[in-house]
Amino acid sequence: MGAVRLPGFAPLMLAVVVGAIGVLIVAPLAVVFIVAFSKGVPAYVAALKDPDAQAAIGLTLLVASISVPLNAVFGLAAAWSIAKFEFPGRRVLLAIIDLPFSMSPVVSGLVWVLLFGAQGWFGPFLADHDIKIIFDTSGIVLATITVTLPFVARELIPLMQDQGSDEEAAAVTLGAGGFTVFRKVTLPNVKWALLYGVLLCNARAMGEFGAVSVVSGKVSGLSNTLPLHIEALYNDFDFVGAFSAASLLAGLGLVTLVIKTVLEWRYSGELSAGRRR
Amino acid sequence: MSSPLADDADITDDAGALQIRGISKSFGRYPALHDVSFAAAEREFIALLGPSGSGKTTLLRVLAGLETPDAGEVRFGGEDFLAIPARRRRAGMVFQHYALFRHMTVEANIAFGLKVRPGKDRPASAEIKRRVADLLSLVQLEGLGKRYPAQLSGGQRQRVALARALAIEPRLLLLDEPFGALDAQVRRDLRRWLREVHDRAGVTTVFVTHDQEEALDLADRVAILKDGELIQLGTPQQLYDDPKNAFVYDFLGPACQLPGVVDAGRLRIADWETAAPADAPSGEVDVYFRPDEVEFTPADGAGLAAQVRGALTRGAELRIDCLVEGRTLELHARAASAPAGVAVGMGVRFAPTRFKLYPRGSE
Numbered sequence: 117m118g119a120v121r122l123p124g125f126a127p128l129m130l131a132v133v134v135g136a137i138g139v140l141i142v143a144p145l146a147v148v149f150i151v152a153f154s155k156g157v158p159a160y161v162a163a164l165k166d167p168d169a170q171a172a173i174g175l176t177l178l179v180a181s182i183s184v185p186l187n188a189v190f191g192l193a194a195a196w197s198i199a200k201f202e203f204p205g206r207r208v209l210l211a212i213i214d215l216p217f218s219m220s221p222v223v224s225g226l227v228w229v230l231l232f233g234a235q236g237w238f239g240p241f242l243a244d245h246d247i248k249i250i251f252d253t254s255g256i257v258l259a260t261i262t263v264t265l266p267f268v269a270r271e272l273i274p275l276m277q278d279q280g281s282d283e284e285a286a287a288v289t290l291g292a293g294g295f296t297v298f299r300k301v302t303l304p305n306v307k308w309a310l311l312y313g314v315l316l317c318n319a320r321a322m323g324e325f326g327a328v329s330v331v332s333g334k335v336s337g338l339s340n341t342l343p344l345h346i347e348a349l350y351n352d353f354d355f356v357g358a359f360s361a362a363s364l365l366a367g368l369g370l371v372t373l374v375i376k377t378v379l380e381w382r383y384s385g386e387l388s389a390g391r392r393r
Numbered sequence: 394m395s396s397p398l399a400d401d402a403d404i405t406d407d408a409g410a411l412q413i414r415g416i417s418k419s420f421g422r423y424p425a426l427h428d429v430s431f432a433a434a435e436r437e438f439i440a441l442l443g444p445s446g447s448g449k450t451t452l453l454r455v456l457a458g459l460e461t462p463d464a465g466e467v468r469f470g471g472e473d474f475l476a477i478p479a480r481r482r483r484a485g486m487v488f489q490h491y492a493l494f495r496h497m498t499v500e501a502n503i504a505f506g507l508k509v510r511p512g513k514d515r516p517a518s519a520e521i522k523r524r525v526a527d528l529l530s531l532v533q534l535e536g537l538g539k540r541y542p543a544q545l546s547g548g549q550r551q552r553v554a555l556a557r558a559l560a561i562e563p564r565l566l567l568l569d570e571p572f573g574a575l576d577a578q579v580r581r582d583l584r585r586w587l588r589e590v591h592d593r594a595g596v597t598t599v600f601v602t603h604d605q606e607e608a609l610d611l612a613d614r615v616a617i618l619k620d621g622e623l624i625q626l627g628t629p630q631q632l633y634d635d636p637k638n639a640f641v642y643d644f645l646g647p648a649c650q651l652p653g654v655v656d657a658g659r660l661r662i663a664d665w666e667t668a669a670p671a672d673a674p675s676g677e678v679d680v681y682f683r684p685d686e687v688e689f690t691p692a693d694g695a696g697l698a699a700q701v702r703g704a705l706t707r708g709a710e711l712r713i714d715c716l717v718e719g720r721t722l723e724l725h726a727r728a729a730s731a732p733a734g735v736a737v738g739m740g741v742r743f744a745p746t747r748f749k750l751y752p753r754g755s756e
Contacts, residue, residue, distance in 0.1 A: 282492035285459050288479045289486045290506035290561055300509070304496045 148366050151359040163360035171337040172345035172361070178253065179328075179341060180321045183260040187317050188310065191268025196302065198269075199276030200284065210273070216265050224262040225330030228255055251333030256341060259327035264317045271313030272306055279305055308383040312376065319372040323365055408470045409435030409564060409597040411456075416465035418451055425451040426462065427621045433614075438591055438598045440612035442605060444644070448621035449601045450489075453567050456599060457486045469565060485563030485596075489570045491554040493542040499553050500525050500538040506561035528556040531590065548579045555587070559594060566591070566598040572607065584611055605645050609633070617641055639751045642681045649722045651697075653680040655750065663718050665697045665744065677753040682745035685710075685725040689732045689743045696742035704735045715741065 153160050163169060197203075198210055216224060230236050232249040242249060249255045283305065287297045303310075325343040333339040336348055342361055349358035411433040418426040426448040433439045441449040454460040456467065458479025467474040474482065494502050503525045507516055516524065529535050532552035542550055551571055558566060571587070572580040588611055591598050602608050608615045609629040616626045625637040636642040639650075653662040655678050660669040662680055690696040699715035699722075706712075711731045713724050724743060726732075732741050 282488050282490060283494055285457075286486065286488060286492040286557075287494070287505065287509075288459070289457050289482070289484060290509065290557065291480050291483070292505070292509040293480060296509050300505075301494055 145366055148359055148362050151355055152363040154359075155356050159356050160360045160363075163354075163357040164364070166357065168337040168340070169345060169357070169361055172340045172342050173364070175253065175256070175340065176322050176342040179256050179260050180318055182257050183264060183321050184314060184318050186261055187264055187321075188268050188314050190265065191270075191272055191313060191317075192303075192310065194269040195272030195276050195306075196298075199273050199279075200281045200302075213266050213269050216263050217270075221259075221263050221324060221326030222330055225259045225327035228258050228262070228331050250331050251335075251339060253339070255331035256328050256339070259331045260321050260324055263324050263327045264320050267317035267320060268310065268313035271309045271316070275306055275309045276302075308379060312379050315372055315375055315379075319368060322368060407435040409595075410470060411474075411565065411597055411599070412466075412468040413452075413456075414466045414468075416452065416455060416462045416467065418448075418455065418460060418462045424621050426455070429465070429618070429621070429623045431616055431623060431626050433597055433599065435597055436595050438588070438600065438611065438613045440608035440615045441599060441601045441618060442603070442608040442615050442644070443618035444603060446620070447618040449603075449618050450569055451621075452618070453486075453569050453599060453601050456565065457484050457567050458482050459486075482565070483561055483563050484565040484567055485558030485561055486567040487551070487554045487558050487569065487571045489573055491542070491550045493550055493553055493557070495542050497541075498538065499529070499534065499540050499542070499545070502542070502553055503528050503556045503560050505557065524560060528560055531559070531593075532556040533586075547575050548583060551575065551583065555590070559590075559596075563596055566594070566596045568598065568600045570601055570603070572602075572604075580607070587611065609645070617644065636681075636749060638755060639679055639681060642749055642751075647684050647723070648681050649684055649724070649745075651680045651718055651720070651722075652753065653678050653750070660750065663697060665695065667744070669750065673750045674752045678750040679753055679755075680745070680748050680750055682748040684712075684723055686745060686747045687724050687726070687743045688746050689726060689730065689741055692732075692740050692742055694742055696744040699741050699743060701735055701737055701739045701741060703737060711735070713741075715743070 152163075164173075194209075194213060198206060229250055232238055232242060232255065234243065234250070236250075249258065283301050284297050287301045292300065322341075323343060324341075325347070328341055329344055329347075332341065332344055334344055334348065336345070340348060342365055346358050346361045346365075349355075349361065413432065414430045416426055416429045417424070429448070429452060431439075441452060443449045451460060455462050456474070458477070462475070469482075494505065497505070504521050507521045507524065510516075515521075525538065526535075529538055532555060534549060534552055534556070537545065537549065542553065545553065551574075555568075555571070568587075572583055575583065584607060600608075600612060609632070612629065614626060614628050615632055617624045617632070619640055625632060625641050627635075632641065632645060636645060642648055651662050653660055655661075655669045655673050655675045658669055660667050660673065660678070660680070688696075697717055699717045701713055702716050702721060703714040704711060706728065709728055711726045711728050713726060713731070713735060715722050715724055732739075735741070
């Protein structure tokens with residue numbers, strides 16, 4: 117778009133936007149770091165070295181390292197089949213993938229409790245076979261996957277639809293087999309969008325609170341992820357501890373933002389098709 | 394519909410001979426191809442010509458193995474072609490929008506078909522390099538091997554697509570509107586060049602286009618399709634001399650049409666009469682003639698009476714809009730043979746020197 121003359125009230129609108137961003141986003145973010153370091157660096161380091169904090173960090177990394185790759189695989193498969201093929205129910209599938217975006221995360225957690233909780237449908241069966249899902253890491257992983265399900269697929273689908281399947285068809289006529297076509301043509305064409313989706317998915321997976329809080333037993337040092345750990349410390353009036361842990365998540369958010377911006381700037385044409393126009 | 398295979402009887406199981414019999418294909422309730430049959434000899438250059446929606450691209454994709462027909466048979470070099478999966482057909486295809494691999498360089502695009510071969514059939518990398526260099530020079534793109542498709546012009550991309558298809562030493566070359574996205578001058582240059590490449594490579598080629606000039610210029614024989622059916626197949630000369638019906642006549646070039654009546658060996662159009670050809674249908678007919686196949690006669694002589702509505706000079710040619718029998722026809726005359734002092738409102742007479750008659754309202 118060319119330079120458009122701003123109307124007279126534009127400075128006022130701009131002031132409102134900048135003010136809102138300042139008060140609602142920048143100031144709270146600054147507060148996180150100010151409180152985290154309010155008793156000095158040693159207290160900050162000590163709060164993060166606390167065994168419960170270490171356990172929460174470890175659990176969060178573990179959950180993300182399981183759920184993000186699974187979601188990347190799911191997202192690729194879903195986007196590939198939805199974007200490149202016509203089949204009955206395609207539109208329904210496309211709509212359902214978005215459901216976690218429009219549904220409260222608490223519900224995403226609750227459905228697993230209803231299924232696998234002690235009073236749930238499969239509760240007695242699981243108890244008989246000594247399998248623990250709810251109040252266990254596997255429950256947290258399940259809830260996280262549910263909540264972050266659309267992230268990768270949503271990045272890939274518009275791009276793959278825009279690219280069509282002519283290149284794949286060309287590769288086949290040139291003698292390439294199905295897997296070669298996927299590895300040498302389909303995947304390289306979406307690699308930056310895939311990375312972008314994985315990044316967003318990871319940030320959400322590590323920061324998820326609602327769904328995880330329903331399925332986690334919230335045992336400090338055992339089944340608390342970072343967001344749950346922060347809540348526990350805050351409820352115990354341990355502000356330095358809470359905000360030190362929160363600074364990690366805030367830092368993750370900032371790093372994600374930087375990489376995301378670099379990707380958008382450098383590979384805008386190879387990210388989502390819609391974003392380009 | 395009568396079989397267009399009459400002159401194909403001698404096309405047999407030669408290595409590069411293609412036989413298509415009774416191919417039908419529907420997409421849902423939409424029939425794309427209906428009982429299409431024809432044959433192409435080894436090294437022949439066939440154009441599939443038709444308006445959009447005529448099924449020509451679907452037929453090409455059937456040959457490539459990208460679509461499976463509902464019925465029919467395709468034999469190539471005596472083999473059942475439909476039983477061979479697309480990747481093993483060695484049918485080099487050039488797509489309408491080229492479908493170059495956007496993340497690969499020109500060289501990598503051309504080498505793709507060789508590099509994906511299984512180990513024992515894959516040429517050594519030095520050999521692949523040499524073949525890519527040869528192909529780059531064949532398509533006149535030396536020095537552009539390291540570029541990416543986005544850095545090339547439309548004509549250059551088209552040539553990369555052709556080089557990529559030729560790299561696999563195809564047994565059959567399939568081209569889907571390869572010049573569709575290019576401007577007129579580039580199209581004409583590439584057309585001549587493509588024919589040269591075909592003659593040198595000696596590959597049976599099927600070429601899809603909606604541009605009749607392109608088809609008639611390039612192909613050994615042209616197959617005209619409409620609504621999924623093969624209407625006529627013949628050499629450009631055969632088609633031009635004897636279009637099977639009004640659709641083919643119309644499609645092959647600018648056409649003028651007037652109503653006439655054939656009776657007792659005479660053709661009458663308005664107040665003008667001439668001998669009807671021996672094979673003319675009798676009764677009410679549509680008379681078709683080309684705008685440049687007319688002869689102007691003196692205003693008091695024999696011929697169709699017309700009133701000049703406008704005139705335009707194009708080089709050595711004069712284009713005259715005439716009102717004849719309530720229709721406006723654009724007639725072409727060489728400036729030298731045009732009636733003297735053509736002016737709007739003037740009365741002239743003309744007679745078609747060559748014409749075709751089709752039963753009224755038929756297609």
